[in-house]
Amino acid sequence: MKKLAFALLLSSSVAAAQQLDFPAGYREWIHLTSGMDMSYNPTLMRMGHHMFDNVYVEPWAYHAFLETGTWPEKTRLVLEGREGKTEGSINKAGLYQSGKPMAVEVHMKDANLPGGWGFFAYGGDTDPAPLLPQDTDCYACHKKDGAVDTTFVQFYPTLLPIARAKGTLKN
């Protein structure tokens, strides 16, 4: 019995992702939404530029959500930040997206991690990224305010009605 418990512990610890490969090809995944300068702090200083955040999810996980109203194990969501610019070509007002990604982050569902999800933040390159520590802000905020299983489905206009219909919204 002790031996079995040890084996399970070992297998669980091996299975939990401590680092994650770059989500190659995520721009061909399903687009969930794009926000602009979103913040839960109304007085947050912007860093001298506007930022769009584009959210993508793998097609197989998206189709599972359409069926069930929640995410299957190993779902990966990508948050991509791109700079928003006003003056360019014929554009004179509002904002368009420009240049290379300023940030790419992955939120992955993994039952072997505390809380069942992990965050991985990629810099400007496509190297594998380490698991962010559990005391990073994103964990607490997603857990407290994510509408479905720690994800911000309240901001994904095509999925919110699905979650509502399937009864998977928090509270």
Next chain:
Amino acid sequence: MKKLAFALLLSSSVAAAQQLDFPAGYREWIHLTSGMDMSYNPTLMRMGHHMFDNVYVEPWAYHAFLETGTWPEKTRLVLEGREGKTEGSINKAGLYQSGKPMAVEVHMKDANLPGGWGFFAYGGDTDPAPLLPQDTDCYACHKKDGAVDTTFVQFYPTLLPIARAKGTLKN
């Protein structure tokens, strides 16, 4: 010879789309970009709300563009408008997308149409839409300022470098 010319004219006139079915499932196509309140008129009055525009293209046409730097015949691009809201859930600044689409438009490449492309504007439903007349503003503006074959590739951050590398940018 006359008979052949007539047959060709007939076939061409039959083939040019005078109306187009709603682009069902376009939210599972490839996302090209999302802009916010974009305008070529800096003093344009907004209609009392913010508007995101999301652009999608069919995967097969996207992959053709990656190879060639331009669009194949029958490419369909979708422009979707969604309202941008600030106050909702934990969001207190910037804008997130909310609600149903406010507008859906298709730009389709069709060699049988004058200029080689047609525009189709859908209202709030999914009925087929008629071809917009050639004197609608969108035709002249896309023709004059579209960076690749009447499309605004200058605002599609993942495709602009492809067009530059393939030498398909206008001018």
